[in-house]
Amino acid sequence: MDSSLVIAYNRFSKLSCNGLVYLMSNVSPSINPVEIARIALKKLSERGLAPTPENYTKFYNAIATIKSPDAKTSNETLQAWQLLYKVEDMLGDMDETTGQLLTALAGGNEAMSVSLDLLQDTRRAHLEQRASPDDTHSKLENLLNTIINSTSEMHSSVTASKTDLLAIRDSVRSIEENLEVNRQILEQDALTGAMNRQGFDNRLVREAKLAQRHGHKLSVVLFDLDDFKLVNDRFGHAVGDNVLVHIAGLARSVLRESDILVRYGGEEFLILLAETDIHGALYVLERLQQVARRNPFMHRQQRLDVTFSAGIAMLRSDENGRALVLRADEALYVAKRNGRGLIEMAE
Numbered sequence: 219m220d221s222s223l224v225i226a227y228n229r230f231s232k233l234s235c236n237g238l239v240y241l242m243s244n245v246s247p248s249i250n251p252v253e254i255a256r257i258a259l260k261k262l263s264e265r266g267l268a269p270t271p272e273n274y275t276k277f278y279n280a281i282a283t284i285k286s287p288d289a290k291t292s293n294e295t296l297q298a299w300q301l302l303y304k305v306e307d308m309l310g311d312m313d314e315t316t317g318q319l320l321t322a323l324a325g326g327n328e329a330m331s332v333s334l335d336l337l338q339d340t341r342r343a344h345l346e347q348r349a350s351p352d353d354t355h356s357k358l359e360n361l362l363n364t365i366i367n368s369t370s371e372m373h374s375s376v377t378a379s380k381t382d383l384l385a386i387r388d389s390v391r392s393i394e395e396n397l398e399v400n401r402q403i404l405e406q407d408a409l410t411g412a413m414n415r416q417g418f419d420n421r422l423v424r425e426a427k428l429a430q431r432h433g434h435k436l437s438v439v440l441f442d443l444d445d446f447k448l449v450n451d452r453f454g455h456a457v458g459d460n461v462l463v464h465i466a467g468l469a470r471s472v473l474r475e476s477d478i479l480v481r482y483g484g485e486e487f488l489i490l491l492a493e494t495d496i497h498g499a500l501y502v503l504e505r506l507q508q509v510a511r512r513n514p515f516m517h518r519q520q521r522l523d524v525t526f527s528a529g530i531a532m533l534r535s536d537e538n539g540r541a542l543v544l545r546a547d548e549a550l551y552v553a554k555r556n557g558r559g560l561i562e563m564a565e
């Protein structure tokens with residue numbers, strides 16, 4: 219750990235004593251504060267900012283305010299549990315059906331093997347003229363009856379298993395659908411409906427690999443609302459929340475179906491643009507600026523103009539998704555440093 223981080227950690231310890239109660243009031247109980255502290259320090263060091271208590275508190279609060287993927291409503295948790303029980307039930311049914319099928323097959327196999335031996339004995343006795351035609355005839359008739367009975371038993375078992383297996387296949391399909399819905403809920407930011415950070419991390423790796431493999435362009439836009447703290451301070455946190463929802467809605471309105479909008483941090487959004495070069499990404503962002511100007515957030519008939527600063531980067535042939543986002547983040551930092559409402563393209 220470098221010395222600045224050590225200092226920051228020491229400062230964090232002091233903060234822990236003096237202001238942890240304050241800090242924690244903002245934090246979902248499911249988020250580990252040590253993890254938040256680690257990310258906050260990393261962010262500070264990435265941006266070359268001094269780890270002062272002010273900077274540290276700012277980053278800590280911003281990270282802590284991101285809705286945790288764990289912070290799910292009780293209804294969502296209930297759904298997840300129900301799905302789990304459904305999977306458990308289905309696996310139980312499947313076990314029982316395959317068990318019955320295996321027993322039926324083993325029994326049928328045994329009966330057929332015995333019948334086959336008897337059939338061979340009877341044929342041999344007939345060829346060697348050891349048995350009278352009447353004897354052979356009666357033996358064959360008995361054997362045929364046995365074979366018909368065991369085949370019919372096997373047929374009933376297979377038919378019953380087929381019905382069970384069809385029912386299991388339907389359950390598997392419905393579970394697949396439920397799993398997809400659950401995955402979407404888990405990957406969604408509860409406030410804005412955008413994808414959350416966890417969902418994005420999974421997606422980024424895949425999209426970057428796909429783009430590299432097929433030689434497609436992939437761009438990332440990172441934008442952060444300007445002076446958002448003032449909105450909260452002036453109008454309250456609930457209004458701030460509504461502004462975030464408003465901006466996410468505007469962003470969605472300028473995006474294509476294939477583009478991915480992510481709530482990347484408290485008041486920071488990311489857009490992943492597949493098959494889009496940096497000029498395409500700039501175009502999208504300028505459209506968003508335009509749309510935001512034309513559709514301001516209204517609070518008690520008062521226009522509340524919100525601007526944002528942004529960084530854009532396009533995937534290089536030799537980098538992975540993380541490096542791409544890092545370059546967009548650096549560009550965003552430059553945009554913020556140079557003023558507000560600016561767009562900066564990464565080198």
Ligand SMILES: Nc1nc2c(ncn2[C@@H]2O[C@H](COP(=O)(O)OP(=O)(O)OP(=O)(O)O)[C@@H](O)[C@H]2O)c(=O)[nH]1
Pocket residue numbers: 276279280283284409442443444445446447448450454455456457458459462483484485554558
């Ligand atoms: N209402 C609301 N506020 C949030 C949420 N997430 C983060 N914030 C707030 O966003 C503000 C971010 O403040 P800063 O990091 O100082 O950034 P800023 O005021 O936008 O200033 P610059 O980014 O430097 O332009 C803090 O007040 C956070 O509490 C949220 O989910 N809802």
